Amino acid sequence: MSLSKVITRFPPSPTGFLHLGRARTALFNYIFAKQSKGEMVLRFEDTDSDRSKKEFENDMTECLSWLGIKYDVGPFWQSKRTDIYKKYLKKMIDDGFAYLSKEDPTEADRAEGRTRTEVIRFKNPNKKITFTDLIRGDITFDTTDLKDFVIARSVNEPLYHLAVVVDDYEMGITHIIRGEDGISNTPRQILIQEAIGAGRPLYAHLPLILAKDKSKLSGRHGAVSVKEYREKGYLPDALINYLALLGWNPGTEQEIFSLGDLIREFKIEGINKAGAIFNDEKLQWTNKEYIRKIPLVEQTKLLTKWAPGLISLNTETLTKLTPLVFERISIFGEITQMFNDGEFDYLLSAPTYAPEVLLWKGKSTTEEVSAYLSKSIELLSSVSDQTFDRVVVKEAIWTYAESVGRGQLLWPMRYALSGREKSPDPFILSELLGKTETLKRLTHARDLLLKK
RNA sequence: GGCUCUAUCGUCUAAUGGUUAGGACACGGCCUUCUCAAGGCUGGAAUCCGGGUUCGACUCCCGGUAGAGUCACCA
Numbered sequence: 001m002s003l004s005k006v007i008t009r010f011p012p013s014p015t016g017f018l019h020l021g022r023a024r025t026a027l028f029n030y031i032f033a034k035q036s037k038g039e040m041v042l043r044f045e046d047t048d049s050d051r052s053k054k055e056f057e058n059d060m061t062e063c064l065s066w067l068g069i070k071y072d073v074g075p076f077w078q079s080k081r082t083d084i085y086k087k088y089l090k091k092m093i094d095d096g097f098a099y100l101s102k103e104d105p106t107e108a109d110r111a112e113g114r115t116r117t118e119v120i121r122f123k124n125p126n127k128k129i130t131f132t133d134l135i136r137g138d139i140t141f142d143t144t145d146l147k148d149f150v151i152a153r154s155v156n157e158p159l160y161h162l163a164v165v166v167d168d169y170e171m172g173i174t175h176i177i178r179g180e181d182g183i184s185n186t187p188r189q190i191l192i193q194e195a196i197g198a199g200r201p202l203y204a205h206l207p208l209i210l211a212k213d214k215s216k217l218s219g220r221h222g223a224v225s226v227k228e229y230r231e232k233g234y235l236p237d238a239l240i241n242y243l244a245l246l247g248w249n250p251g252t253e254q255e256i257f258s259l260g261d262l263i264r265e266f267k268i269e270g271i272n273k274a275g276a277i278f279n280d281e282k283l284q285w286t287n288k289e290y291i292r293k294i295p296l297v298e299q300t301k302l303l304t305k306w307a308p309g310l311i312s313l314n315t316e317t318l319t320k321l322t323p324l325v326f327e328r329i330s331i332f333g334e335i336t337q338m339f340n341d342g343e344f345d346y347l348l349s350a351p352t353y354a355p356e357v358l359l360w361k362g363k364s365t366t367e368e369v370s371a372y373l374s375k376s377i378e379l380l381s382s383v384s385d386q387t388f389d390r391v392v393v394k395e396a397i398w399t400y401a402e403s404v405g406r407g408q409l410l411w412p413m414r415y416a417l418s419g420r421e422k423s424p425d426p427f428i429l430s431e432l433l434g435k436t437e438t439l440k441r442l443t444h445a446r447d448l449l450l451k452k
Numbered sequence: 453g454g455c456u457c458u459a460u461c462g463u464c465u466a467a468u469g470g471u472u473a474g475g476a477c478a479c480g481g482c483c484u485u486c487u488c489a490a491g492g493c494u495g496g497a498a499u500c501c502g503g504g505u506u507c508g509a510c511u512c513c514c515g516g517u518a519g520a521g522u523c524a525c526c527a
Contacts, residue, residue: 013527048526103525119525136457145455150525160527183456184522207458214519242464245476249465253475272465274458275520282464282477328489360486401486410486422488 006038008175009168010064010071013045014056017225018063020278021179021209021217024243028206028271029177030069031244034263039072041171046079047163063226067236068259073171078163085158088166088196089120089151097195098122098151120152122192129187134175134204135271141187149188165189169198177204180275181216204268207247208275217278233306233332238287246276256289284330291326299326306335313347320432321347324424343420347432350441351419355448360411370449372409373416375400377442385435390427393438416445 008029012022033040042064046052064071092098101121124147130140151162158166168176176182183205193200211221218224223232229239237258244262245255248271257265294302300322304311310318321344329335338344345351358369379396401409414426417433430438 011527015527045527051526105525116525133457139456141455145523153525157525159525164527179521180457181521185527205457208521210520212463216521246464251466253466255476276465277463279463279477285477324489327491405486407486412486414486418487420487424488425486 004172004174006033006036006174007041007073007172008033008038008177009041009043009171009173010069011041011043011045011164011167012060013048013051014053014060015048015051016056016219017227018056018060019217019219019224020226020229020243021224023063023067023069023226023239024209024246025177025179025206026064026069027067027240027243028248029175030071031259031262031266032175032177032268033072035266038174040070041076041173042071042074043076043167043171044078045160045163046077047158047160049079052079059225059227063230066230067226067240069240076167076171078158078167081163081167082156082158084170085152085163085166086155089155089158089162092122092151092195093120095195096123101148101150116153118154119150120154121148122151122188122195124148124191129190131186131190131200131203133183134202134268135207136205136273139183139186141184143187143191146188146191151192161185161188161192165192165198166196168201169193169196173201175202175204177206180205180208204271207272209246210275210277212277214275214277216275231333233334233336234283234287235290238283238290241290242283242286246278247272255286288330291329291332294326296322299323302332303335306332307339307344309339310344310347317347317432320428324428343423346418346420346423346429350437350444351417353415353419355445355451357421358412358415358445358449360407364408366449368404368408369412370446372404373412373442373446373449376409376413377439377446380430380435380439380442383435388431388435388438390425390431393430394427412445413442416441 010022010026010029012018012026030040032038042061044052044057044060046057061075089098093100098120101119103117103119105117124143126142126144128140128142130138132138149161150159152158167173186203190200209217211217223229226239230236240259240262241257244257244266248266250257250265250267250270291299296319300315300318303318303322303325310321313321325335325338329338355366358373359366360369364372376397379400380393383392383396397409397413410426414423414429415421417426417429417438418424423429424432433441
């Protein structure tokens with residue numbers, strides 16, 4: 001039992017937008033730190049100045065905050081810590097753990113612009129290293145295969161492994177929770193730890209998030225950044241929920257977890273060993289579960305946010321429309337899609353259509369349908385416009401509709417109101433449009449048939 | 453290729469020596485129904501292969517096979 005406080009870290013290199021795999025790593029680090037009453041450090045590993053961009057740093061900070069993943073310490077920038085690395089580098093050289101190595105650039109090196117003639121290499125003791133992974137158990141490597149690897153271009157230009165080890169040591173990191181692709185980096189880093197006299201943190205290597213082809217999920221697989229999922233209209237809580245369950249489960253049949261639930265119930269031993277394929281459909285289902293729990297007023301705001309063209313509708317209509325939309329979408333982007341597909345056009349203006357479409361399955365004649373419409377107009381006219389809602393409208397025409405065959409009336413009625421083959425039912429449409437507009441559209445349809 | 457990791461329905465997973473191998477997503481069918489959804493009911497679908505250990509292996513051991521990760525003066 002260690003008495004020291006748990007300190008985890010999330011060390012992205014700002015060379016791209018925050019992607020799902022890294023977000024999940026951050027999530028596990030955060031959850032683990034929180035449930036241990038510990039802290040998480042944020043550190044930008046930007047020693048590669050060519051590839052690191054401020055834009056990506058900002059994206060990472062924003063997405064983390066959007067997801068609700070908070071860091072307690074930092075952020076740190078490795079590019080600002082050169083002096084610290086320099087100190088360790090010099091000591092390692094003095095102690096004989098590293099040395100200046102004369103390099104003779106090969107043809108390939110020259111092609112890649114490596115013309116440096118001196119670098120700092122680690123003096124490999126060539127031994128076997130065994131470390132315990134919290135998820136996988138003992139893992140042994142023979143470091144001989146690593147040769148005398150380069151740890152810095154010069155004392156002022158440290159490379160990844162050196163910077164990581166020094167930082168983890170200086171920042172008091174107790175647990176390194178990272179992706180499985182970090183396993184092969186571990187022996188190198190342990191070697192450096194031993195050289196600088198740092199203790200060994202505990203390791204936990206998470207299974208990778210895989211694409212459909214079972215390879216590591218990456219940019220070439222399409223949308224993989226948190227930013228893109230945010231823009232598609234996913235909820236942060238749903239993304240968190242899905243990501244957490246990809247590779248971890250509580251052993252119960254519970255599928256929905258808030259961040260708080262996760263902090264409470266997470267057990268690092270419950271993490272799986274095998275990589276997991278990222279499945280958009282399950283994510284969508286998860287998102288849908290969350291979307292449904294949003295209060296109506298909030299949903300209505302969301303509706304106009306994702307379909308600004310609806311803003312001209314009055315509040316009452318929007319409020320009635322909201323549940324109709326939310327019962328069929330999984331992500332907010334579908335609202336925009338529906339709007340662009342014209343699914344709400346009937347609310348904004350009277351539809352236009354060819355009169356023939358009013359004949360249900362072609363089983364009735366123009367004369368019959370116009371008569372059905374005339375009768376329904378007559379029936380609806382007697383309904384008070386104060387109580388013109390879906391229940392009353394249904395009551396008013398139901399008996400008649402049954403007598404002529406429901407579809408014979410309901411189909412042309414719905415089509416006359418919406419101008420679409422797929423839409424809410426005619427009763428809801430009537431309520432949405434109001435008595436005046438409903439009668440106007442039905443009359444128009446009837447006249448269209450008579451003229452024919 | 454070397455090293456390392458992994459292996460239960462199509463996918464995410466439960467079952468840590470004894471279950472008709474469970475759940476979720478997805479898919480099929482039925483009900484409801486003027487359409488599209490939603491909802492209810494329901495169905496099909498898995499322990500990679502071969503040896504052990506054991507009264508008994510999804511589970512433990514060994515060997516295959518397959519997949520993945522990693523092998524930079526990137527991180």
